[in-house]
Amino acid sequence: MIKKLENNNFISNFEKSNEYRRVIHGLIPGGAHTYSKGDDQFPINSPAAISHGKGAYVWDPDGNKYLDALMGLTSVSLGHAFEPVLNRVREELIKGSNFSRPSIIEREMAEKFLSLLPQHDMIKFAKNGSVATTAAVKLSRAYTGRKIVARPYDHPFYSYDDWFIGSTDCDFGVPSEIKDMTVMYKADDLSSLEMLFQKYPNQIACIISEPEKFNIIEPNFYDKAIELAHENGALWVMDEMITGFKTDYPGSIKKFNAKPDLATWGKGIANGFSFCALTGKKEVMNLGGIKDENSKKLFLVSTTHGGETASIGAALATMEFFEKNSVVEYNKTIGQYFIDGATKIFYNHKVEEYFSLTGFNWSVGLIVKNQKKEPCMFYRTLFMQEMIKRGVLYQGILSPCFSMTKKDIDLMLEAFNDSVIVFKKALEKGYDNFLIGSEIKPVFRKYN
Ligand SMILES: Cc1ncc(COP(=O)(O)O)c(C=O)c1O
Structure with missing residues (x-):
């Protein structure tokens, strides 16, 4: 059952997304071309699709803007619509593909x-x-x-x-x-x-x-x-x-x-x-x-x-940019900045036993736990719901990219801090008082 979103300044307009969701499953099995992009991997109050992206941000069909934490399932290492890559792609496109x-x-x-x-x-x-x-x-x-x-x-x-x-x-x-x-x-x-x-x-x-x-x-x-x-x-x-x-x-x-x-x-x-x-x-x-x-x-x-030439051109331009700009090191700095900030938030709110950061500074994962301190899909979905509401498209992984700045991570940490506050209340009162739709499900499962 979908409960009504409270009326505040958070992202709450998913009208076009909801229409997209209604139609797409009749057209495309799974509604997407990667199962991890599917509706069952996101809370109900999330964009159903993306209309465009620039740098570290993406926009949904309702015009809502999000920081893209997972950056295209980690495939976008420099940024969406990244000019130095697009320049080479354009060069190739006009020569034939x-x-x-x-x-x-x-x-x-x-x-x-x-x-x-x-x-x-x-x-x-x-x-x-x-x-x-x-x-x-x-x-x-x-x-x-x-x-x-x-x-x-x-x-x-x-x-x-x-x-x-x-x-x-x-x-x-x-x-x-x-x-x-x-x-x-x-x-x-x-x-x-x-x-x-x-x-x-x-x-x-x-x-x-x-x-x-x-x-x-x-x-x-x-x-x-x-x-x-x-x-x-x-x-x-x-x-x-x-x-x-x-x-x-x-x-x-x-x-x-x-x-x-x-x-x-x-x-x-x-x-x-x-x-x-x-x-x-x-x-x-x-x-x-x-x-x-x-x-x-x-x-x-x-x-x-x-x-096909345009994608090969994109890869060559990506390599050139990596070589000239120490991208690997930069991205790790961004990831570490997030790790340090999130860790502080856990301790400030005394919830360090309910969250774990996993992975590395080049790909930072998050485990969200329940009252028994066990990983829990309900609390995880609630946390994602709260992050998305605050403009961070977050599936529990941050994949840093070259277009992300510390300022972007500061905004993400602000959303993270506020989402932790909601999570803490939910720990006391139960997630079902806060979670709007169904919990996300494992990608690899026997039954739908
Ligand atoms: C480690 C690893 N190998 C292979 C694949 C498959 O790649 P693709 O989705 O491009 O087919 C993935 C995709 O997530 C992956 O994570």
Whole structure:
């Protein structure tokens, strides 16, 4: 049941959003093209869609303005409609966007990206991260002649493809034969990985893992983990979709001087444009080549839009800007400023046991807890409701971008402080006296 919003200066006009919500589910299954953008991931008093964005801000169809805390699911690392990127996109657009042979910009990109990665020799482009991770799995299977893929159970997402999604609660539509080919271990735990190799001897084709979901405590973790994989005949795929251009430039691979066989890239590397990539060692990547006569042909990634020029131009401009402006460091400063401010707010209001900040200064997560000090979707939704009301489009993650200033974070902290005050009242009186609509639901679940 939807209760009436109190009448005050907060954002309360969602008329056009509500109309959008009513129509969209009849047109688009899920109402969006990423499940984490869906209506079930937001409180009812939130924008149903975005009309446009500029810098760190976005506007909804009712004209309400928000700070975009998650910056396009972390894909917008510089800012919405960021001029230096748009300039290069415009240059490419007027030259044409897709041809019947590769565009010369593909070579420019291949040479540029690989110059950042001494570990890797070859690159293949994609429009979505899932295409890149699935290509890595396919290559690993072909290279090793094995079927099984191993992935950490405590990392949320690698692909919408069957090999991954069949290993989550959302396995409807995935044949059990495919589900059985993905096995799990605990991330950052070498003994858990070792046990997996013992359980499935000579069967694991690759380990696919994000490099930094939690703090890695074990020294030289990646040297040891990759060696363990190689001793057992498996390849290591480092998925830098989230860490790329955030933990370091180009990513954690450099920070740890890691030498994975393959790596996958997406999200922030093209400032929101659709450019993703698979990079890797020649001996593996070249299986997708056509020059070794008489070797088996592997149909690696082959998509009509993989070489589309505007997005490649966007990625090149993004890289140029990162290199000239120390963006990684700047974004971390912004994230740290938020962490320090939010921590102070928790202590000021004596609620530090009801909130936890997770992640890192390049991506700051938030856990909201109930009276029992357990993570709770109802209180989390209430907190988001209060933040959105105050002009911060917040899903519990801050993904800093170059267009965010400390002043923007001050405004976010002001909203955060006031939302904590409401949260405190709700702890006393119950969330149901404050929460307007339904609670948000987990993305990976068996039933709607
Ligand atoms: C770690 C990781 N890998 C892969 C993907 C898939 O990327 P895409 O949504 O572009 O297909 C995601 C998306 O959230 C991700 O977080």
